[in-house]
Amino acid sequence: MKNNKPVFTAVGIVFFIAPLLLLLLQSLSAPWRFQSGYGVDWKLESFRQLIRDPYLWEATWWSILIGFLVLVLNAVVGILTGKALSSYSFKGKPWVEALLLSPILIPVLAIAMGLHLFMIRLGLADTMMGVVIIHLVPTIPYSIKIFHNSYQQMGKALMEQPHILGAGFFTQLFTVELPLLRPALRSVTFLTIVISLSQYAITAIIGGGQVLTLPMVFFPFLENANASLMSAFSLWFAFVPVVMYILVEVILLLLPYSRVPWRNHR
Amino acid sequence: MRTWNVLLIFMIALLAACGQSETKTKDWTKESWDEIESSAENSEVRLYMWGGDEGINRYIDKSVAPVLQERYKMNLERVPMDTPEILQKLQTEKQAGKQDGTIDLIWINGENFKNAKENDLLMGSFTETLPNYNEYYQTNAPAFQTDFGTEVEGMEAPWGKVQFVIYYDSEKIQSPPQSFEDLQTWIHENPGKFTYPRAEDFTGNAFLRHVLYAQADNPEDIYKQPLDEERLSDTAGRTWDYLNDISKDLWRSGEHYPNDLTELDRLYSQGEVWMTMGYNESRAESLIEEDVFPASTRSFVLKPGSIGNTHFLSIPFNSTNQAGALAAINYMLSPEAQLAKYKPEYWGENTAISMEKLPDQWQKKFKSVDRGASVLPSKKLEESFLPEADSDYVDWMKEQWFNEVVQE
Known part of the structure; x- marks a missing residue:
């Protein structure tokens, strides 16, 4: 090589x-x-036009907030489910795994109407919580898969060790599992945020215009022959997940055994 | 497991909480206009509309909303959303029996209107209550009575009208074609410099319907008749002959058609083709200003004429502020708001008002507006105006074009 x-x-x-x-x-x-x-x-005309859009900031904040909530829920559900799938074996496990993956196999738009009906009944339609929950549909299967794989790689022995040493659930999670899950957390962060940020149709229907995310403002502009404006919009669109990714990276530094810049290394 | 139980209880509680819905609001069309106006005061109207044009967005935000605020202390909120999504939302809300919707006003026409009307997604017939509509509009005009062949029945109020034109670069083409035969000759003389979007695209389909109109003995045979494939077979045959004849001299020898108008616009912007088109006679103005189109862009219409259509404002069945919506529509139809819309400053779109019904001073104001060099004079546009045919023709064209032209 x-x-x-x-x-x-x-x-x-x-x-x-x-x-x-x-x-x-x-x-x-x-x-x-x-x-x-x-x-x-x-x-600078294209950026001027971008900044002039009265909904730009509102939509950006909504997108960031929703992205973070979706990420947190994904991490919680993904870690717990991933751990369960890798540590227990039970009858019909392949079926459960297939079922957990199914949301990415069925197009969300096909079930959007049913979900909307359900959300109206629950009073979640036209609310932010509704949008966060609907964004879980295309993201959670990936998170479960990623965390499942990570736990599989760690192996059961590494899980038993802290247990034998007397660590409780949270001590084990924060001192052993999360530091080892760091690469998985990174992948999940990136995937989740990018997927959540680019959902147009389901956000429009469930959010009902009350929850205005970036794609709601941007997507109609895709039917525009002005390449400069499109480029400015695309850069803004790309900027948001990058900022969020950096923020998550900073949070990850707070985990134990991180190579933080302010601590001495060998 | 415990978390699941908590979640389940939470969900059941929510289900129970939203069991009872509001009773239907009163029928505002039976109230007097004063009553409607006073009820519209200090209210919020949520206008859902396609948001992909900065000029249109700014017209609403900077011109319409401030006046409504001043006049009625009304808060007009524009929400960008595509019409099919709006209709899907309404459809599901209808099914769920949700009477307190979030949408008060929608911008609609054509197939979407047909869909909304057939599924009872609209409030009902309301245009008769609008003072400005009755005063300044030719209420019995066919353009307001039917919308792509669907009876309007007062369920939507005309907001504006647009006409189909073809744009060309006057630096490259000295005298544009006059008729569809001329266009055919021009295409053969200038191979690779013309194309049109696919039939699935709104604009491409409109271009193809023009060809159909041109091949009929008389355009009336198409727009006055419902779709009847047998009766149409001769005209259709000539249409496919025409399209197959020009196809080998189209851009990329007709092996590939632009997927949508945006693609065609980009080709035109790059100078790859010398013509583009659009179902809006003034759309080139803002593109010229943004340097997307060359400043020498002009437009023309072909004989036998150019198809035009009207677009409308309507109120959904579950609007919670129907009085506010009525007052807002009434203002948006007024000469004042229509003139601001007509000026190229924001939108530059043609008015749906009938000029004869306007007082002289308003007529003068409309006439003094300079719409820009790429827009044809209104007289020329009016002379060449052809109404839209039944919306069945749109679907028919989508299917047949693929079989007859693409697969040839």
Whole structure:
């Protein structure tokens, strides 16, 4: 195996960094018309238009709040279910696992009407809690799968050890399991936030316009030929999960045995 | 296990709590207008509408809402949502028997209106109560009586009208085609410089219906008749011949059609094709200003004419503020609000008002508005106006176009 680093860097630049830079460039200039004969025409118009949208901030805060709530619920449900699935064996376990995965196999839109009806009866339609709960449908199966795998990799022995040493449930969770689950927590954070942030139809129907998330403001603008405006919107859209991801990263540092910058290392 | 029990109890409690729903509000169409206006004061009206155009959004937020605030101390809240989602929400609420909805006003027409009307999602017939509608609108005009072939029956009030035009770059094309035969010749002379969106797209379908109108002996045979495939077979045959004839000289030799108008607009913006189109005679203005379209963009209509349609405002069955919604619609139909909508400053869209019914001073104000160089004079637009056919033609075109043109 030779050193693959240059290849990785080249692929990374061509496929990830260059498109992002193009997006940034486009958002800061007038739409490019190659026949027009001008070079890049620097303009802040697209960001001005973005900021001028009266619902931009409201929608951004809603999206962040909902994203975090969905993440917390996902972590709780995912960790508990994942642990249960990997530590107990019972009759019909494959069926239970299949059932837990089923929400991603059935399109959410197909059951949206039934869920909406149910939410109206529960009084959850047109509320934020309703939107948070509906966002669990496309996210929870992934979280369960990810945590299940992590616990599987840790193995039963590592779970028995703290138990033998007399640790209670929470001590075990915070000092043994969560630090080892850090990579899984990262994956779940990213997946959950990105999925929750991009739900349009189910948010519109369950939130009923009372809960205004970013896609509700952005998606109608996709039918727009103005590439600069689209780029500005896309960057804003990408910015939100990145900020949230960094926040979660900071929270993860608070876990025991983290390599925190302010502690001495060997 | 205990958490589940708690959750279950919580859910049952919720279920019980929302068992009783409000009784139906009174029938406002039977009240006097003064009564409606005084009840509309200090209320909140929630207007749900498609939110993908900054100009339209700003017209509502900056022009309509402040006046309503001043006049009725009414808070008009615009909620961006696509019409099919709005209808799905209403449909489910209807099924659940939810009488206290969140939507007071919707922007609707065509297939969506048909769907809403058939499923009883609207409040009912209300246009007769609106003073401005009765005073300034040609209430018996066919454009207000039917909406894509569906009887309106006063269930929606006309807010504006648009007409289909084709846009071209006047720097590249000196004299645009005059008729569909001219267009055919032009396409053959300039291979690869024209295309149209697929039939599934709203605009693409409208273009195809124009071809159908043009191939009929008389456009009336289409828009005055319900869809009858047998009677239509000759016209349809000529339409497919026309489309198959031009297809090899379309962009990418007709092997690929733009999926929607946005794709066509981008091609036009990049100069790959020299024409684009749109079901709105003034839509190029804002795109020119944003530098998306070249400043030399102009528009034209083809013989036998250009299809136009009306779009409407309506009130859902479970609006909790019907009086407020009526007052808001009445204002949005007024000459004042229509003039602000007509000016290119925000939206630049044509008014649904009949000019003859307006006092002279208002007529002058409308006439003095400069809609921009890419918009055809209103006389030209009026002369070429053709009404929309039954909405069955839209679906028919979607199916047949794929079989007859794409698969050829």
